[in-house]
Amino acid sequence: MSQPANLPRWAALWLMPVLNLLAALLVSGLVIALIGEDPIECLKLMINGAFGYPEGIGYTLFYTTSFIFTGLAVAAAFHAGLFNIGGEGQMYLAGLGVTLVCLQFGGLPAWLLIPLAMLAAMVFGAGWAFIPAYLQAKRGSHIVVTTIMFNFIASSLMTWLLVDKLRMPGSQTPATVEFAKSAWVPMLHELLAPLGFALPNTPLNATFFLALLALVLFYLAVWHSPQGFVTRTVGLNEKAARYAGIPVDKVVIAVMCVSGALAGLAAINELLGSTHRMNMGFTNGIGFVGIAVALMGRNHPVGILLSALLFGALTQGGLDLSFEKPAITREMIIFTQGLIILFCGALENLFQTPLSIALKRILKK
């Protein structure tokens, strides 16, 4: 992710991602036009669905919360030069940790049970990231391929557990029993009701504040701590880092564990914040969206917050849109997410040359 040298900083940081986003939305709009719908009308419906009414905003922020965690997970690994594509599997395994704690210690009070579940989510997520990280550091096996394989292995493992071991007795659906009430993270509308705010009933919960805290901590850890400095050194030039005496192997493993732990926290938002039980496939692509969030947010907390909000809005607005326009299904959002990853991640410098020429002309005047 090298920064274009001949663009002013503000243009590289703000203008380019916006242009890339517009390009992705344009292609998406062309496909919508191709299937005979009006792209402008659809865009209006989506924006209204995501931000137009209180309930929509609640859902948008709920999705944003999960995307912040998986986005931070991908970004953390990126800072060490690693592409962690396994957020999906790490989050899935974290769900197992949460479930085991909640089923085992359901009798504990909330102030103890919820932090314990969070710890379990982080440990299980980190554990699932540890093996690929160890293999990358010690045996040189490529982390992208191993994390993909680990996604598949996680999915097989969890299918077996949910069907054969953890399924609610007497139920056909592969899902666990409902967790004890003390494991439920308080909803925002419950929290704010005593203060006189009447919020609509949405799954938006206190995990949202944890996500905001994680963004701040991420900033401090990456840019204002010795560990962050070491991580970025490894990411920028592994050979130089090794030469400078940095234990690159340890850094790779540690950063991947942090990355897995962050992905794991997304499971808290989904399981303890919303469904209060574990369903098969509850991760639902959230881990993959994290890739898009990190790429668009340029691995910076501010960028990640904004792009997580964008993807939260896309998810919620897209769901609303699919109610209004049956032809535009949920898959249209996956297509748009793919386009955004393509334009922001792989074609990030597509507009660099034309933009720098245009800017030079404007700034000269």
Next chain:
Amino acid sequence: MDMFFSVLDATLRVSTPLVLAALAGLFSERSGIVDLALEGKMLAAAFASACVAYLAHSPWAGLGAGIAAGVLVALLHGGVSISYNGNQLISAVAINMMVSGVTPVLALAWFQQGGRTPTLDDSERFTALPMPFADAIEQSSALKLIFGHNILVYIAVAVIFVVSWVMYKSRFGLRLRAVGENPHAADAAGISVKSVRYIAQAISGALCGVAGTYLALAQTGAFIQDMTAGKGYLALAALIFGKWRPWAAVSGCLLFAFTDAIQIRLQGVELPLIGSIPDAFIQAIPYVLTVVLLAGLMGRAVAPKAIGIPFVKSR
């Protein structure tokens, strides 16, 4: 004995698209372009072939469309990777998501049957070829294994021979491997790195096109949402398993297909000593094997040297 042959028969059927996709990945990766986009190429081909076979009432038109779609997606991946020096991993992840998203949307808009295309008649599909000496074959399970498949299976077998010849005996194969190992040396020797990589991508797309067509027109008889179901990644795993060599990759595909074939038969069967194995475990075998192999615990898999690194011509 019948059980034995029926497992082998199933192995052959499951392995055909894997073999084609793994060989597609071979071209791409030996030229130095990481090919995580196999999944997207196959899925696009499956969709295009099902649409065209339905509209034109011809499986061959479907095959043509499948190959065209595969090549188109491959050239998108190639354009990003070769001309724009973009991140090949990210490009592939993006392409897989895009294809997985856009195909059911288009299918719904064009055919109104949910995210799928209409079921094809037998005349629009690749069905089993008529067997010579049908009476004699009916008697022998072994002969049934050789005859009585659809034409794409035989094409896949022929492709294996052609690919291993091209890769190791032809001038293009030598250039392709040179470009994938040391593009600067190849460039200095007067080989155009870009055009070799573009051709490799096009071949990869075409082979994925046949693989995707097989899934839609031979195996299923329609396009179904996400019908590749990870087969592209499985083919990539087989390629790594085969250490980026054609015949070894093919044997990886056969092994993975075999585990798939016995998995169905092992469901709920009590084995001596171990009891019944949950089928999820057998499903995970190829992925675990790949990780083990990549970790160098079963002989080291060494990737082509220049893989994943954009080629910037030195001045």
